[in-house]
Amino acid sequence: MAHQHSASPSAPDAARRSERSRLAIYDAALALVAEVGYPKTTIEGIAARAGVGKQTIYRWWSSKADVLLEAFLDLGEQAARAAGQEPHAIPDTGDLAADLKQVLRATVDELHDPVFEAPSRALAAEGVVNEELGRRFVAQLLEPSLQLYVDRLRSARDAGDVRADVDPRIALELFVSPLAQRWLQYTGPITYDYTDTLVDYALYGLTPR
Amino acid sequence: MAHQHSASPSAPDAARRSERSRLAIYDAALALVAEVGYPKTTIEGIAARAGVGKQTIYRWWSSKADVLLEAFLDLGEQAARAAGQEPHAIPDTGDLAADLKQVLRATVDELHDPVFEAPSRALAAEGVVNEELGRRFVAQLLEPSLQLYVDRLRSARDAGDVRADVDPRIALELFVSPLAQRWLQYTGPITYDYTDTLVDYALYGLTPR
Amino acid sequence: MAHQHSASPSAPDAARRSERSRLAIYDAALALVAEVGYPKTTIEGIAARAGVGKQTIYRWWSSKADVLLEAFLDLGEQAARAAGQEPHAIPDTGDLAADLKQVLRATVDELHDPVFEAPSRALAAEGVVNEELGRRFVAQLLEPSLQLYVDRLRSARDAGDVRADVDPRIALELFVSPLAQRWLQYTGPITYDYTDTLVDYALYGLTPR
Amino acid sequence: MAHQHSASPSAPDAARRSERSRLAIYDAALALVAEVGYPKTTIEGIAARAGVGKQTIYRWWSSKADVLLEAFLDLGEQAARAAGQEPHAIPDTGDLAADLKQVLRATVDELHDPVFEAPSRALAAEGVVNEELGRRFVAQLLEPSLQLYVDRLRSARDAGDVRADVDPRIALELFVSPLAQRWLQYTGPITYDYTDTLVDYALYGLTPR
DNA sequence: TCGTAACCGAGACGGTACGTCAGGTCTTGCC
DNA sequence: GGCAAGACCTGACGTACCGTCTCGGTTACGA
Numbered sequence: 001m002a003h004q005h006s007a008s009p010s011a012p013d014a015a016r017r018s019e020r021s022r023l024a025i026y027d028a029a030l031a032l033v034a035e036v037g038y039p040k041t042t043i044e045g046i047a048a049r050a051g052v053g054k055q056t057i058y059r060w061w062s063s064k065a066d067v068l069l070e071a072f073l074d075l076g077e078q079a080a081r082a083a084g085q086e087p088h089a090i091p092d093t094g095d096l097a098a099d100l101k102q103v104l105r106a107t108v109d110e111l112h113d114p115v116f117e118a119p120s121r122a123l124a125a126e127g128v129v130n131e132e133l134g135r136r137f138v139a140q141l142l143e144p145s146l147q148l149y150v151d152r153l154r155s156a157r158d159a160g161d162v163r164a165d166v167d168p169r170i171a172l173e174l175f176v177s178p179l180a181q182r183w184l185q186y187t188g189p190i191t192y193d194y195t196d197t198l199v200d201y202a203l204y205g206l207t208p209r
Numbered sequence: 210m211a212h213q214h215s216a217s218p219s220a221p222d223a224a225r226r227s228e229r230s231r232l233a234i235y236d237a238a239l240a241l242v243a244e245v246g247y248p249k250t251t252i253e254g255i256a257a258r259a260g261v262g263k264q265t266i267y268r269w270w271s272s273k274a275d276v277l278l279e280a281f282l283d284l285g286e287q288a289a290r291a292a293g294q295e296p297h298a299i300p301d302t303g304d305l306a307a308d309l310k311q312v313l314r315a316t317v318d319e320l321h322d323p324v325f326e327a328p329s330r331a332l333a334a335e336g337v338v339n340e341e342l343g344r345r346f347v348a349q350l351l352e353p354s355l356q357l358y359v360d361r362l363r364s365a366r367d368a369g370d371v372r373a374d375v376d377p378r379i380a381l382e383l384f385v386s387p388l389a390q391r392w393l394q395y396t397g398p399i400t401y402d403y404t405d406t407l408v409d410y411a412l413y414g415l416t417p418r
Numbered sequence: 419m420a421h422q423h424s425a426s427p428s429a430p431d432a433a434r435r436s437e438r439s440r441l442a443i444y445d446a447a448l449a450l451v452a453e454v455g456y457p458k459t460t461i462e463g464i465a466a467r468a469g470v471g472k473q474t475i476y477r478w479w480s481s482k483a484d485v486l487l488e489a490f491l492d493l494g495e496q497a498a499r500a501a502g503q504e505p506h507a508i509p510d511t512g513d514l515a516a517d518l519k520q521v522l523r524a525t526v527d528e529l530h531d532p533v534f535e536a537p538s539r540a541l542a543a544e545g546v547v548n549e550e551l552g553r554r555f556v557a558q559l560l561e562p563s564l565q566l567y568v569d570r571l572r573s574a575r576d577a578g579d580v581r582a583d584v585d586p587r588i589a590l591e592l593f594v595s596p597l598a599q600r601w602l603q604y605t606g607p608i609t610y611d612y613t614d615t616l617v618d619y620a621l622y623g624l625t626p627r
Numbered sequence: 628m629a630h631q632h633s634a635s636p637s638a639p640d641a642a643r644r645s646e647r648s649r650l651a652i653y654d655a656a657l658a659l660v661a662e663v664g665y666p667k668t669t670i671e672g673i674a675a676r677a678g679v680g681k682q683t684i685y686r687w688w689s690s691k692a693d694v695l696l697e698a699f700l701d702l703g704e705q706a707a708r709a710a711g712q713e714p715h716a717i718p719d720t721g722d723l724a725a726d727l728k729q730v731l732r733a734t735v736d737e738l739h740d741p742v743f744e745a746p747s748r749a750l751a752a753e754g755v756v757n758e759e760l761g762r763r764f765v766a767q768l769l770e771p772s773l774q775l776y777v778d779r780l781r782s783a784r785d786a787g788d789v790r791a792d793v794d795p796r797i798a799l800e801l802f803v804s805p806l807a808q809r810w811l812q813y814t815g816p817i818t819y820d821y822t823d824t825l826v827d828y829a830l831y832g833l834t835p836r
Numbered sequence: 837t838c839g840t841a842a843c844c845g846a847g848a849c850g851g852t853a854c855g856t857c858a859g860g861t862c863t864t865g866c867c
Numbered sequence: 868g869g870c871a872a873g874a875c876c877t878g879a880c881g882t883a884c885c886g887t888c889t890c891g892g893t894t895a896c897g898a
Binding site for chain 1: 246247248330331333334335336337338340343344346347351352355362369370371372375376378379380382383385386387389390391393394395396397403406407410411412413414415416417418
């Protein structure tokens with residue numbers, strides 16, 4: 001689960017790893033990103049704030065972004081554990097439009113939550129320019145969420161609410177990507193109205209019926 | 210048009226500015242970003258490569274990102290001037306789907322062009338984390354291109370090919386944003402097939418007709 | 419009188435020189451040395467304070483020390499003109515010891531005068547490390563004063579108060595140099611008692627008579 | 628013995644200090660001062676020449692002058708260690724004049740030694756303008772040497788060769804300071820004849836006996 | 837039960853780049 | 868042509884972090 005310097009020479013012994021330090025580093029990293037921003041967050045700063053030697057960071061992670069990604073994943077897991085069992089699957093009331101609108105409204109709220117905003121923006125930005133990290137970011141954070149849409153759309157297809165020839169992995173992008181872009185690039189305001197509209201446009205198309 | 214330190218104290222005298230230096234800095238910045246990547250591109254490196262004092266950069270720009278944004282804008286203007294008059298409006302053959310597919314295919318090609326990729330990725334990444342720059346990036350680079358879609362969609366609406374109640378500024382995001390997200394975040398492959406599909410889904414919707 | 423870049427190529431035309439600027443530069447240089455010290459006094463600072471272009475300084479002087487030396491000489495001339503005619507020759511009451519003690523006491527006072535201290539210390543320091551300037555400093559400032567001692571000692575020799583075989587130029591150093599060294603190098607306190615003692619030791623020797 | 632940042636906040640841990648770096652810095656500082664002069668000697672240059680990071684210099688010293696002073700002290704200690712035990716006390720043959728002349732002639736030689744000249748001139752100059760450093764320069768370099776004269780003069784006083792009421796600390800300045808001033812300020816040539824004369828004048832006075 | 841080998845906190849080290857300051861040169865436009 | 872103004876290239880400043888390294892100390896495994 002933790003990052004592996006697998007076949008590297010003289011890899012550290014994960015069994016002897018200090019749990020206390022690991023968690024202190026997560027806390028420090030998230031706190032610093034929130035307080036001073038990602039660019040001004042430094043490895044030295046994280047180490048100092050966590051009361052940890054720099055080497056302890058370099059031993060287990062390969063970069064600032066790496067630390068933050070794990071810290072953020074850990075944060076998500078904690079939140080999930082706190083929230084109880086179910087990892088918010090998309091509701092299936094039979095009304096696809098309503099279900100999607102509801103979930104997207106929840107996403108709108110999340111995107112406005114400052115606790116998530118700073119680190120996820122930082123990671124997204126880093127991922128734009130650093131393909132390796134970008135792919136990890138997507139695989140570990142984004143794709144699992146998107147999969148929920150795939151599932152819901154498949155269910156709708158089975159119910160005849162979505163055309164049979166539609167690829168759900170592409171279809172979901174019609175309403176998810178616009179939201180993502182507005183958030184990432186400040187290309188427009190992010191509101192319930194907006195996401196509701198996206199769902200309607202996507203489901204029923206732009207052309208007259 | 211150029212960046213303005215307008216009301217700042219003791220602003221430099223733009224009339225005396227060295228055109229030679231300005232262009233050399235643009236060249237150096239773009240070359241370095243392409244060669245070594247944005248994070249390893251330094252102000253010092255740009256200055257050295259351009260044969261310019263660091264102070265000449267700090268006098269006219271406030272950050273590395275600032276330099277690169279202007280350099281990239283200048284590059285675009287040059288390209289536009291070179292290409293001749295009209296800055297690629299979207300064709301209007303009467304067949305909306307075909308027109309959109311054609312333009313998006315051109316965009317796919319552009320996204321694969323390494324000359325544009327490095328700087329625009331760098332600027333996009335910086336814009337994610339730096340709202341001020343992000344907004345400038347959008348206003349000066351992105352929005353003008355999006356406006357072309359707005360125009361084409363309005364024309365289609367007049368022709369009855371798009372429903373009258375559709376907001377074109379939102380509608381265009383149905384096919385543009387998914388492409389943008391795949392490019393920015395490596396969430397999927399970028400192909401002609403993919404963009405063609407996006408247009409079809411967006412125009413005709415996901416639900417059975 | 420002013421410094422000459424004599425045979426240099428395209429020497430400036432001294433006839434068209436701005437007197438107003440020259441004096442403003444002197445004032446600024448002396449004021450800055452007094453206020454912020456010699457090392458923090460800069461050509462740019464002098465120019466700004468004098469309301470003068472940098473080039474006007476570089477046109478007429480070759481270095482910061484050069485400016486200060488001329489400024490200080492000018493200050494001395496002004497003071498002399500203000501004080502009236504005679505430029506303090508050493509009194510000759512017939513009592514050599516008393517005359518020397520009196521002059522040295524005046525020198526002690528001068529060395530404690532902050533108006534003279536900052537610039538003369540700065541010039542002395544520069545002269546230690548820059549032989550060319552050091553020699554100018556000595557020739558134009560120090561030696562004229564020392565010559566007064568030579569005169570007085572010669573008069574004393576004629577009166578039989580000093581041995582005939584004594585070289586006055588060396589003899590004066592017995593009481594002048596110790597004072598100078600204490601001032602320059604902080605090797606000891608500078609008091610009337612001290613200079614009186616120096617005169618006694620120098621005139622009558624250290625050995626029993 | 629070494630410089631103490633004693634009560635300063637977060638002082639570096641002297642126990643971990645790199646001896647290799649310390650010595651390399653001394654060497655580089657002395658070499659550069661000798662080769663290019665004190666003003667053109669830079670911290671950056673010393674660091675580069677010593678193969679050391681700039682921070683390593685700033686960590687342990689507060690200024691260029693500080694480095695040079697320690698380097699020069701170290702050089703003296705090395706020389707002393709190399710020369711064997713006794714740190715040249717002044718000989719006591721019973722002939723005071725001869726003993727002093729001999730020592731001063733040795734000093735004349737030393738003042739002409741280029742190895743010592745560059746750094747000691749630089750330090751003296753700095754000390755003229757920077758009282759704190761000047762006092763350290765005197766206390767650590769000058770005063771110990773002067774003390775030897777005090778000892779010899781006291782011995783002479785006990786032997787009846789010097790008057791009982793003479794203060795040796797002042798007396799020594801009669802022949803030491805003139806030499807110092809000629810060296811520091813280029814006020815005259817420095818020869819054996821000159822120092823011999825100084826001793827004679829100082830011991831027997833300027834007045835007829 | 838006692839080495840001994842690893843992690844750990846700490847932080848010195850050789851570096852690179854930062855953003856600033858000043859040096860000395862050059863250009864522009866006024867007088 | 869001197870002058871005020873100030874942009875320019877250059878190079879050093881002192882600082883912040885980088886990633887590596889060494890130093891005691893403290894654990895926890897294996898002889």
